[in-house]
Amino acid sequence: MATEFAPGEANRGPITVCVMLATLMQSLDTTIANVALPHMQGSLSASQDQINWVLTSYIVAAAIATPLTGFLTGRFGLKRLFLVSVAGFTVASMLCGMAESVTQIVVFRVLQGLFGAALVPLSQTVLLNINPPARQGSAMAAWGMAVMAAPVLGPVLGGWLTEDYTWRYVFYINLPVGVLAFVGMSAFLPKAKRGSGAKLDWLGFTTLSVAIGALQILLDRGEELDWFGSPEIVIESLIAGSAFYLFLAHTFTAREPFLRPALFRDRNFTAGSLFVAIVGLTFYASLALQPPYLQDLMGYPVITAGYVMGPRGIGTMGAMVIVGKLIGRLDIRLLLGIGLAASAWAFYAMTGWTPDVSATEVVVVGLVQGVGLGFLFTPLSVVSLSTLSPQVRPEGAGFYNLSRNVGSSIGISIVGALLTRATQVNHADIVEHVTAVNRLFQSPGVARFWNPASAPGRAALDAAITQQAQVIAYIDDYKLLMLATLAVIPLLVVFKGGTGTAPAGAATVAEP
Numbered sequence: 405m406a407t408e409f410a411p412g413e414a415n416r417g418p419i420t421v422c423v424m425l426a427t428l429m430q431s432l433d434t435t436i437a438n439v440a441l442p443h444m445q446g447s448l449s450a451s452q453d454q455i456n457w458v459l460t461s462y463i464v465a466a467a468i469a470t471p472l473t474g475f476l477t478g479r480f481g482l483k484r485l486f487l488v489s490v491a492g493f494t495v496a497s498m499l500c501g502m503a504e505s506v507t508q509i510v511v512f513r514v515l516q517g518l519f520g521a522a523l524v525p526l527s528q529t530v531l532l533n534i535n536p537p538a539r540q541g542s543a544m545a546a547w548g549m550a551v552m553a554a555p556v557l558g559p560v561l562g563g564w565l566t567e568d569y570t571w572r573y574v575f576y577i578n579l580p581v582g583v584l585a586f587v588g589m590s591a592f593l594p595k596a597k598r599g600s601g602a603k604l605d606w607l608g609f610t611t612l613s614v615a616i617g618a619l620q621i622l623l624d625r626g627e628e629l630d631w632f633g634s635p636e637i638v639i640e641s642l643i644a645g646s647a648f649y650l651f652l653a654h655t656f657t658a659r660e661p662f663l664r665p666a667l668f669r670d671r672n673f674t675a676g677s678l679f680v681a682i683v684g685l686t687f688y689a690s691l692a693l694q695p696p697y698l699q700d701l702m703g704y705p706v707i708t709a710g711y712v713m714g715p716r717g718i719g720t721m722g723a724m725v726i727v728g729k730l731i732g733r734l735d736i737r738l739l740l741g742i743g744l745a746a747s748a749w750a751f752y753a754m755t756g757w758t759p760d761v762s763a764t765e766v767v768v769v770g771l772v773q774g775v776g777l778g779f780l781f782t783p784l785s786v787v788s789l790s791t792l793s794p795q796v797r798p799e800g801a802g803f804y805n806l807s808r809n810v811g812s813s814i815g816i817s818i819v820g821a822l823l824t825r826a827t828q829v830n831h832a833d834i835v836e837h838v839t840a841v842n843r844l845f846q847s848p849g850v851a852r853f854w855n856p857a858s859a860p861g862r863a864a865l866d867a868a869i870t871q872q873a874q875v876i877a878y879i880d881d882y883k884l885l886m887l888a889t890l891a892v893i894p895l896l897v898v899f900k901g902g903t904g905t906a907p908a909g910a911a912t913v914a915e916p
Contacts, residue, residue: 563710723778
């Protein structure tokens with residue numbers, strides 16, 4: 405995207421404020437809804453699998469639409485696209501708050517993702533355009549603080565709004581922010597010229613989008629429909645496989661494909677794209693697991709759940725500040741190793757959790773996990789993109805972001821499906837030991853609460869068994885995330901050594 409207005413712009417201050425408002429609004433929506441999920445589930449009468457669609461639909465839509473940003477900017481102009489994105493995101497947020505069913509909120513979250521996908525790259529472009537080279541570093545640092553504030557503010561703000569008002573205000577809060585950003589940019593952002601030669605490989609983009617969309621629907625609905633025992637799942641798998649095959653065939657034969665195969669000759673980029681997909685998988689999956697664990701199993705009020713999840717974002721912010729000073733001085737593989745170790749330890753600690761775990765331990769483990777994330781995202785973006793030539797780096801950054809988002813949505817779907825399946829299996833295993841000859845139920849203290857001979861006693865006993873089955877299922881999910889984190893350690897050997905230097909646009913892909 406070319407520079408559209410000269411450095412030294414007279415309205416630099418108001419434009420910067422509006423841009424940061426748009427960025428914060430979009431970044432918040434990746435975390436603010438998590439803590440409200442249990443309340444949404446009850447309000448919308450959704451299953452555990454279905455409520456995860458609220459997260460995955462947004463992520464997938466944003467992943468698919470992000471590569472279109474450059475084309476749309478060249479076609480319609482930066483200001484027009486920015487205003488449409490802000491307005492569309494704001495209206496979609498209002499519709500999410502008004503949703504009365506799972507289907508409605510998923511559709512509106514897709515719209516949120518589609519309109520919000522361009523906000524982050526456009527925000528960075530505007531800030532770079534209105535600042536001279538000497539001020540661009542400080543401008544991007546200020547923008548980065550708005551992005552990093554989202555993981556801290558999201559859970560706390562979401563918990564407060566849900567507790568004191570309703571989960572719907574998690575989305576309604578975007579209305580005043582979006583209106584301010586829209587009005588400010590309408591008034592202060594100069595009208596930009598349209599680009600001249602923006603082109604898009606529509607066949608490549610369409611086939612990749614269909615493949616990703618079909619795969620995500622398959623993963624979201626598989627557990628509910630008994631996987632390949634359902635004709636729908638079979639059809640979705642055929643569509644995903646066929647679309648992906650067409651995308652690959654077109655990519656290797658087209659003159660100017662949507663994704664150039666030459667990118668993957670760079671081993672840093674190839675390993676980094678796989679690395680970030682798994683990091684996205686583990687991190688966002690754990691974010692989806694924790695709110696229901698804290699609220700449903702531990703009985704935390706939603707605002708308390710938000711408070712104990714907030715320190716994770718503080719750890720990420722602090723670690724990213726430290727990492728920013730260490731890049732260029734230490735081998736990036738060492739920084740990545742520290743991040744993986746911290747993340748793996750956090751998941752290991754979670755495998756020992758029970759509903760009796762203290763709030764202090766939840767905070768400490770979340771803080772360590774946040775530190776691990778901070779040591780991963782920025783160094784990983786640097787090592788993955790710094791060896792690409794400047795001509796192909798924007799395309800590489802787009803695919804890198806796509807890998808992170810797809811990994812995140814797949815991770816959320818997988819742990820949700822495994823949680824449901826494992827809870828059912830564990831419940832059946834535990835019930836086998838609840839028999840009439842079990843002497844435990846002859847104890848007066850036990851029979852007082854769990855008497856299999858009475859309806860209230862059976863209901864209480866079933867609730868206790870279900871809770872134990874869920875605890876074991878959560879432990880299994882956390883073990884899986886720990887193993888997935890450890891599995892990427894061998895990729896550190898693939899990366900070329902060195903301290904690394906941040907490429908232009910690295911901040912784009914450093915967004916957690």
